[in-house]
Amino acid sequence: MFGDHVDLQILHDSNGNNKILTSAALTIQTLSASHPIIDMTPGGAVKIYHNNSKKLETTTGGIEVHDDLTLDGTLYGGHTIKTNFDGGGHMYFRNNSGTSLNFSSHFQTYRDNNEGGTLQTHIHYYHGGYCELLHQGDSVLRTLADGVQFRDGGAVKGQFTDEGLCFGTDTAAANALNDYEEGSFTPQPWSAAGSISYSHAGDARQGRYTKIGNLVYFVIRLQLSSVSTANGQAFIIGLPFTASNRTGSVDSCHAFNINFYEGIGGLGGDTSITGRVASGQSYILLQKKGDGSSASTYSANDWSGNWSIYGSGCYHTDS
DSSP states (O other): OTTTTEEEEEEOOOTTTTEEEESSOOOEEEEOOEEEEEEOOOSEEEEEETEEEEEEETTTTTTEEEEEOOOOOOTSSSSSOOOOTTOOOOOOOOOOOOOOSSOOOEOOOSSSSSSGGGGEEEEEETSSSOEEEEEEEEEEEEEEEEEEEEEEETTEEEETTEEEEETTOOOOOOGBBBEEEEEEEEEEEETEEEEEEEEEEEEEEEEEEETTTTTTEEEEEEEEEEEOOOOOOEEEEESSOBBBOOOSGGGGGOOOEEEEEOOOOOTTTEEEEEEOOOOTTSEEEEEEEEEESSSEEGGGOOOEEEEEEEEEEEBOOOO
16 A cells, blocks of 8 residues: 555455555556556546557447557458447548558458358458459459449459440440430420310320430320311421431431321322431421332321321430
8 A cells, every 4th residue: 555545555465466456547657758658547448548649448338449450460360350339430441561552452251260261352442443342252343443343253244434334345435325214205296387286185195215325216196186287297296305417327317107097187199107207306207108109298287187196216316
């Protein structure tokens, strides 16, 4: 016992056990600089210092490590960090194996053994390069400079970059799928002179489309009654995208086929009604033609009464 009180005792027994007993805070510090080395509070925290800088502290929930934590051990048999923190958080990992970028870091999980030799690597980071996600040790996702790559172990199955989605090992920008979309639109009859009055029931004006890259595939249904006459070229307007305008190119081939129609007048000696999507526009130009004859304009003057059109088409777009 030291001093004039019993709040600090140093004990030694016959079994070689040494104890320091205290009822108040206890600090072990350097003599010259008065820097703490260990600071202990009864019923509270224990703090460990290095060169007057706190490095380790006990808390009611566990321990706090200040600054970096370095672990040196062998695979499967070395030091282990375990956590049971359900509230989420962040883990920062630094690899000090060298100044070169040509080294990698691994985040690995496994149970109490090596699981029969199966390495449960979940994340692999190659410093200065890619990061990849693995399943049962096989790479399934790897980052690229401008996107991600889908993998099956060492085999590349596809990638998604600034150019779009490529399949397999193909990385050509021209082969990349850069857009896919499905949706609906509302077609309606029109004329060169403007709008046309008509009636329709419920869902009698319907259009649906699928856009794959720069190709738009669509179907329409029009079942109209009491259609008034109008002057000039007959149109169907309301397509979801503007057709490309590349004269003389295959990209200007915008087809529309009427698969079924009834009640359509004004065909005369022609045997069918057809159409095409106008270049640089979002409407269909309707035309009529006979067997072996050239197509001619279908006039909205012949559009009166009750009629139905079911059609489908495909066109290029720059949208």
